[in-house]
Amino acid sequence: MTTPLDAASTPAVFAERTLPPVPAAEEAVVPAPAAYRLPRHLGLSGKLLAFTVAFVVLAELLIIVPSIAAYRVNWLSDRLAGARTAALVLDAAPQEMVPPELTRELLSSVGAITVALKRNDTRRLLASSDIPPEVDLHVDLRDVAPWQAVTEAVDTLFAPDGRIVRVVGTPPRLGGFVEIVIDETPLRKAMLRFTRNLVLVSLIIAALTGGLIYLGLAWMFVRPMRRLTERMVAFRLAPGAPPAALDPTTRMDEIGQAEREFMEMQRQIRETLQQKSRLAALGLAVSKINHDLRNLLASVQLLSDRLAMIEDPAVQRFAPKLEAALDRAIAYCEHTLAYGKAQEPPPERRMVALAPLIADVQDTLGLGAEDGPAIGWVEAVERGLKVDADADQLFRVLLNLCRNAMEALAARAPNDPLRDQIRVTGRREGSTVVVEVADTGPGVPETARAHLFEAFQGSARRGGTGLGLAIAAELMQAHGGEIRLVPGTIGATFQLRIPDRPVDLDAHRALRSHG
Known part of the structure; x- marks a missing residue:
């Protein structure tokens, strides 16, 4: 695990002072920085994994909940289909001619307690158990909205055992309806089994899909971004160090452009730093030369004053120009030494x-x-x-x-x-x-x-x-x-x-x- 860098290990920044001259025959050698590792706690890859898991779970919820609601509707529709078949048999038989044993077998095959049929204005109870129970909930499958199917499915999953439900559906022929009264407990158990199996299959698919997406994104984006970040940190720690051998990127997307721009920026900054160090050495040399030159010009100015006293016409003509040139040179030397930087006085x-x-x-x-x-x-x-x-x-x-x-x-x-x-x-x-x-x-x-x-x-x-x-x-x-x-x-x-x-x-x- 990496530790924070202390002040002693941080490279010194440029100070406001004159740097010593660098001999022309020697090159400044900057030690290569130590290997730097980025912190691994919830980096870009961790955030990518968290987002992948969150979105996969959200997608699973959007798939599982409607699937459970559709399973409930289909289960009840199958029971109504069986009730329609039983209704055709019972409706075709003469009154009081159906044996009680056949009625119980038909009700058992449908899983219903009672079966009723409404045709025109007549509602007829075709089959029923000995003592019909009291109905706790009414369900109409003739017109079920999607949101209603979801809420009723959730209500069924959390319903108590033994709840009696009256289910109404379309009749075997046009007009009227067919209804059954059933115990909701078998439906609830079937929905729980379906939910468990669906969740297991969905988790397996989600894990495979999320893992592949994570690995693909990590390989395509996180890995080059981590490499680029490590180069930035290493360059910040030692901007003057010789650049490590980097393979030129062939990517044409934004990451490839960022890598190329960063390499170009490194090259320009290193050239600027080298130029600044040479200018610092040159500035020190110029300051020394300027100091001695000012003293020499002062001596020449004394000689020019004595030269101006000669009454030769040619000397009298050029002496003032020589004095003006010396005055400019001395003033410029004084300005350079006074400011000590590459900036002209106002x-x-x-x-x-x-x-x-x-x-x-x-x-x-x-x-x-x-x-x-x-x-x-x-x-x-x-x-x-x-x-x-x-x-x-x-x-x-x-x-x-x-x-x-x-x-x-x-x-x-x-x-x-x-x-x-x-x-x-x-x-x-x-x-x-x-x-x-x-x-x-x-x-x-x-x-x-x-x-x-x-x-x-x-x-x-x-x-x-x-x-x-x-x-x-x-x-x-x-x-x-x-x-x-x-x-x-x-x-x-x-x-x-x-x-x-x-x-x-x-x-x-x-x-x-x-x-």
Whole structure:
């Protein structure tokens, strides 16, 4: 008998902490769970057995009770048939010419005490014992309803011995009726014997039928459900353990579908757990690198400050851009270390001029410079267009998109600025700013489009991490906007839609009244 699992034997759940790194050359080995047995007290098979017994007993009652009632009616009808024959004999004989011995033999063969016949308006007593007894019950078989036959049969089974019954039936010819007076005790004993035999035969048939039904249902449904339940329990106890070898099911019903769906769910959850463990190790490594990188960037920032003091025109031109890039890098490192999780800080939104931001992206990538890559740059932004966004986060989104476009175009080097181009456009549509980043490269493969904005899964080039588009999608969602791949274009075209924040009318009125 199984015992409840204590807290020590239960596998630990994921804690809110950083997991230690797993060496690349080693695989995490999870011990296989011990065999688990489901409790056998009144499980699915027990309930199935109980329902089978209950329904079989109900079916037997629905068969036995009407059968007993029909047996009683037939028994009395046989006695009336004998009485009709005796009535024909006695009615054909002249008056007072039937010997008493023949009358007693006829009554004995019928099992009756008296036999009477009514024809037209005359009722004639054809045969009778010496002293006719007093009648206790009247039974009319000429018109018996089914429910009445059942109630009278039950009444006969529980009647006392020696009860006298008057039975009326159809006559031997048209018109009138024939009646007999009998002792009900032989009928009651015959019904008890019939009931006992019928119950024994019914129980044997019910046991065989119920047993076959139970075994069939247990084999077809209970056994696979128990096996599926045991797999679920084992998977719950050790979700990271290697799956046991399972025979693929060939059933096409709901149980077969449940088994296939459960096996697919196991596979997906195990892949997710493996990915989560690798991401935990990767997160620890990134945190360490980020910590040291922040210190290095701080040193580089000191050097850039000293570089800005040089009065060379080229240095004065690039020094502010270098300082801005270092400030962004240091701020991003601080945000990563502060949050310590794969979640971006809330955007600090303000109205930002879009054209200078796009120009910073171009300078960061070195596009358009004399020693830069031979990739054309086309910018078409509405004059004075401003977007309600976090400048640093929007810069990261545009930088990721433009860098992806530049890498896609660089893959078919040597490049031609007239053929290989990156186009950035911006316009306002009502309360939404629409920014599109397009290139004339090979486009996004069909295999990458299904998981394009999912981390580690949306990379369209070999060696890519698949994080750029996932980060862009997360930042756009934080702004209440969206990013999507525009279909049917040359190369790849990504569209950003950034809505303005709702205006607080009360604050606006208060500001105007204060002014």
